[in-house]
Each structure stands twice: as C-alpha cells, then as structure tokens.
Amino acid sequence: xxxxxxxxxxxxxxxxxxxxxxxxxxxxxxxxxxxxxxxxxxxxxxxxxxxxxxxxxxxxxxxxxxxxxxxxxxxxxxxxxxxxxxxxxxxxxxxxxxxxxxxxxxxxxxxxxxxxxxxxxxxxxxxxxxxxxxxxxxxxxxxxxxxxxxxxxxxxxxxxxxxxxxxxxxxxxxxxxxxxxxxxxxxxxxxxxxxxxxxxxxxxxxxxxxxxxxx
Amino acid sequence: xxxxxxxxxxxxxxxxxxxxxxxxxxxxxxxxxxxxxxxxxxxxxxxxxxxxxxxxxxxxxxxxxxxxxxxxxxxxxxxxxxxxxxxxxxxxxxxxxxxxxxxxxxxxxxxxxxxxxxxxxxxxxxxxxxxxxxxxxxxxxxxxxxxxxxxxxxxxxxxxxxxxxxxxxxxxxxxxxxxxxxxxxxxxxxxxxxxxxxxxxxxxxxxxxxxxxxxxxxxxxxxxxxxxxxxxxxxxxxxxxxxxxxxxxxxxxxxxxxx
Numbered sequence: 001x002x003x004x005x006x007x008x009x010x011x012x013x014x015x016x017x018x019x020x021x022x023x024x025x026x027x028x029x030x031x032x033x034x035x036x037x038x039x040x041x042x043x044x045x046x047x048x049x050x051x052x053x054x055x056x057x058x059x060x061x062x063x064x065x066x067x068x069x070x071x072x073x074x075x076x077x078x079x080x081x082x083x084x085x086x087x088x089x090x091x092x093x094x095x096x097x098x099x100x101x102x103x104x105x106x107x108x109x110x111x112x113x114x115x116x117x118x119x120x121x122x123x124x125x126x127x128x129x130x131x132x133x134x135x136x137x138x139x140x141x142x143x144x145x146x147x148x149x150x151x152x153x154x155x156x157x158x159x160x161x162x163x164x165x166x167x168x169x170x171x172x173x174x175x176x177x178x179x180x181x182x183x184x185x186x187x188x189x190x191x192x193x194x195x196x197x198x199x200x201x202x203x204x205x206x207x208x209x210x211x212x213x214x215x
Numbered sequence: 216x217x218x219x220x221x222x223x224x225x226x227x228x229x230x231x232x233x234x235x236x237x238x239x240x241x242x243x244x245x246x247x248x249x250x251x252x253x254x255x256x257x258x259x260x261x262x263x264x265x266x267x268x269x270x271x272x273x274x275x276x277x278x279x280x281x282x283x284x285x286x287x288x289x290x291x292x293x294x295x296x297x298x299x300x301x302x303x304x305x306x307x308x309x310x311x312x313x314x315x316x317x318x319x320x321x322x323x324x325x326x327x328x329x330x331x332x333x334x335x336x337x338x339x340x341x342x343x344x345x346x347x348x349x350x351x352x353x354x355x356x357x358x359x360x361x362x363x364x365x366x367x368x369x370x371x372x373x374x375x376x377x378x379x380x381x382x383x384x385x386x387x388x389x390x391x392x393x394x395x396x397x398x399x400x401x402x403x404x405x406x407x408x409x410x411x412x413x414x415x416x417x418x419x420x421x422x423x424x425x426x427x428x429x430x431x432x433x434x435x436x437x438x439x440x441x442x443x444x445x446x447x448x449x450x451x452x453x454x455x456x457x458x459x460x461x462x463x464x465x466x467x468x469x470x471x472x473x474x
Contacts, residue, residue, distance in 0.1 A: 049312075052312075052314055053314030053315075054311060054312050054313070054314050055469075056468065056469050058469065068314075070312050070313050070314065071312070077309055077310070077312040077313065078309060079235065079239065079309060079310075081238075081239055082235065082238060082239065086235070086238065090231050090234070090235050091313070093227060093230065093231035093234070094227060094228045094231045094232075094313060094315060094316065096224070096227055
C-alpha cells in the first residue's frame with residue numbers, strides 16, 4: 001500500500017517554477033493495479049521516483065507499507081562498467097535477498113544470452129529493460145513500480161511480462177506509468193490520467209482513453 | 216522497523232556498495248589492485264631518491280622508507296578518502312534510485328574501501344622494507360592504527376561536506392584540487408613537529424592532518440614521541456565537519472537529481 005497525501009513537487013526552470021505534482025492525494029491499495037497515463041513531461045517518472053522513495057516531495061507525505069520496488073525502466077540503477085550479473089548481485093545484496101537465486105532467475109527471465117556477463121554499457125536499451133525487469137521479478141515485492149518498460153522487447157517478451165504479473169496478482173500489485181493506452185490496458189484495474197499535477201481517476205479504460213485523448 | 220533491523224539494513228547496503236566500489240575502483244581484473252600500491256610507492260621512491268641525492272637524513276635517525284611511508288600513506292589515506300567521498304554522488308547517481316541507498320552510505324562505503332586499501336599499502340611497503348633490512352620494530356601498533364583511523368575519519372567528514380557543497384555548486388569540485396595540494400607539503404610528511412622551530416610549529420599545528428601524521432609516526436617509531444600531537448584536536452575537527460556535513464546533506468537532499 002502506498003498513500004500520497006498532498007504531495008507537491010516543483011522543479012525550477014529558467015522560465016520560473018514548474019509544478020509537476022500539485023497537492024496530489026491518492027491511495028494505492030494492496031492488490032489493486034493502477035495505470036497512470038500522461039503526456040511526455042507530465043511528471044510520470046517523477047511520480048514513480050517519489051512513490052519509490054528515491055526522490056522526496058517538496059511538501060506532503062508518502063506513506064508506504066510492504067516492499068516497494070525501485071522504478072523499473074530503461075535507465076537508472078545499473079552501473080555501466082559492471083556486468084549484468086554483478087549488477088544483479090549488488091541489488092540482491094542491498095535488498096537482503098538470496099544472491100544465487102536472484103541471479104539465476106534474472107538471467108533466465110532476461111534471456112539476453114552471453115550479454116549477461118558483459119558490462120551493462122554494451123547493452124541496447126531493450127536489453128537493459130529486460131534485465132531490469134527480470135531482476136525486479138526475482139525479488140519479491142508487494143508493489144512494482146514500472147516505467148513504460150513493458151512496452152519494450154518483442155511480442156514474446158511482452159507476453160512473458162504479462163503472464164508473470166498475472167501469476168502474481170494475488171500477492172503483488174503494479175503501478176505503471178505510460179504515455180500510451182496499449183501499454184497499461186492489460187495490467188491494470190483502475191486508470192488515472194495525470195494532467196497539470198492532478199489525477200483524474202477512471203474505472204473503465206474507455207473513459208480514461210476518452211479523457212486522455214481529449215486533452 | 217527496530218533499530219537493529221535498521222542497522223542490519225544499513226550494513227547490508229554499505230557492504231554491497233563497498234564490494235561494488237572495489238570492482239569499479241580497481242577494475243575487474245586483479246592487477247588493478249597494483250595501481251593503489253603504485254602511486255604511494257612512486258612518491259616514496261621519488262623522495263627516497265631526493266633524500267639520497269641531497270644527502271639529507273631523517274630527524275632522529277628514523278629509517279627513511281618507513282619515515283616516508285608513514286607520512287605519505289597517512290596523507291594519501293586522508294586526501295583520497297576526502298576526494299572519493301566528495302565525488303560520491305556524481306559517480307553513483309544511478310544508485311540513489313534504490314530508496315535505501317543514501318549519500319551517507321556511498322561515502323561510508325568509499326571510506327571503508329580507502330581505509331582497507333591504504334592499510335594494505337602500508338603493510339606491503341613497510342613489510343617489504345622490513346624483509347630487506349631484516350628488522351621490524353614497531354612501537355605501538357594500536358597507536359599507529361589510531362592515527363590512521365583519525366586520518367580516515369577526517370577525510371570522510373571533509374568528503375561529506377564537499378560532496379554536499381558540490382550538489383549546490385560544481386565550482387567546489389574544481390577548487391578542491393588547488394586547495395588541497397599545499398597540504399601535501401605542510402602536513403609533516405617530510406619533517407616532524409619536534410624538529411620545527413616553535414613559531415613555525417605553532418602555526419602548522421593548526422592543520423589537523425599534521426596531527427594525524429604525527430600520531431602515526433609516534434605509534435610506529437620507538438625513538439619518536441609526538442609531544443605536540445593531539446587526538447582530541449583532530450576529533451574536534453571531525454565532529455565539527457560531521458555536523459556541518461550532515462546538516463548540508465539534509466539541506467541539499469532534495470536538490471540531488473536522480474537520473
């Protein structure tokens with residue numbers, strides 16, 4: 001469970017302060033997956049970092065219970081000069097998980113062949129995303145924060161991600177941010193459109209789609 | 216979360232970071248460790264040659280190699296820790312992605328790694344010298360390590376202050392080198408506090424690094440007693456820097472952009 005209470009985040013730009021999140025309050029319940037739609041620059045990634053705790057809001061509170069993942073996406077979290085395996089060992093260590101189990105699982109899930117033993121800087125963005133996804137799946141989280149990542153990879157990989165989340169529905173939930181509806185459609189129970197720093201909440205994807213396109 | 220759980224999690228993170236730093240600092244092959252040894256060895260070699268050429272002797276008849284090793288290794292331990300600590304955020308932005316990794320952990324991990332490295336370097340250099348002259352006399356190992364611990368903590372807390380300042384102004388990063396360089400010459404690496412005229416000594420002893428070097432020297436050499444070195448003076452610096460560093464870290468925490 002994650003609860004946002006009056007969370008505000010502002011970035012200063014040359015044109016003056018830019019409000020990304022404006023007194024945002026929302027309850028992300030256990031086992032309810034939420035899809036968040038927003039245009040580029042609407043503050044989706046910022047929101048995920050705040051949910052995960054990597055960044056602090058300017059005002060307001062974030063309450064978490066259970067294990068929350070880091071924002072799983074293309075960038076961040078990996079050291080380019082270390083291999084995929086070494087990065088996995090590191091993350092397993094900081095989360096206090098069984099190292100060998102995590103490495104084995106991540107390797108099998110990412111399915112990037114010998115690149116697993118190559119420095120991450122040699123990876124394509126798709127490969128990084130595969131590794132990030134596999135690694136996060138190897139550690140049991142109650143809430144997964146996902147940044148577009150399921151949109152990468154071929155059909156096969158996307159299906160694998162969907163199956164994996166479907167299997168976990170009973171014990172974990174997922175919060176996905178995306179700028180396209182197709183990405184979140186199959187994963188989520190409720191949908192939010194993030195616009196001008198506020199949430200517009202919809203139970204049905206159709207309504208969300210209409211509201212998102214109208215903007 | 217209890218205090219014990221918290222401490223365990225913190226240790227886990229620092230441990231994982233230290234292992235990772237070992238790989239990124241020294242490269243992935245084992246030969247990388249040699250580089251850590253090479254830099255101080257190079258300095259010691261250079262000054263050994265200079266002393267020999269100039270016909271200069273160490274004060275109080277201390278052996279030249281351990282004399283230089285004490286000064287140079289203690290100083291490098293301090294300055295490298297400060298240097299690596301101050302660059303901790305820049306090099307590890309990606310890691311702040313994980314919510315339980317904080318700036319403090321990054322600096323702690325780097326401090327541990329530098330301390331382990333330079334203690335090893337010291338052991339290798341004085342060990343090699345002891346083998347060569349077939350003699351090893353250590354006055355107080357505990358006091359030697361105490362001096363090094365002070366140098367390490369002084370470097371770590373200075374690193375914390377610089378690291379936080381760098382977040383606000385990148386200029387700090389550029390000023391650091393020129394500001395630190397004179398310390399190499401005035402921290403008692405090539406002279407002792409005892410051998411200085413009292414007026415010069417009074418001025419130079421404001422520098423806490425000199426106290427660290429003196430304490431290590433006192434601990435190592437039976438014939439040397441550092442009557443002017445004060446551990447509490449260094450500790451006062453450490454407490455003040457830690458206070459400033461932790462306050463600054465709090466103040467700039469929201470400004471660190473995680474990418």
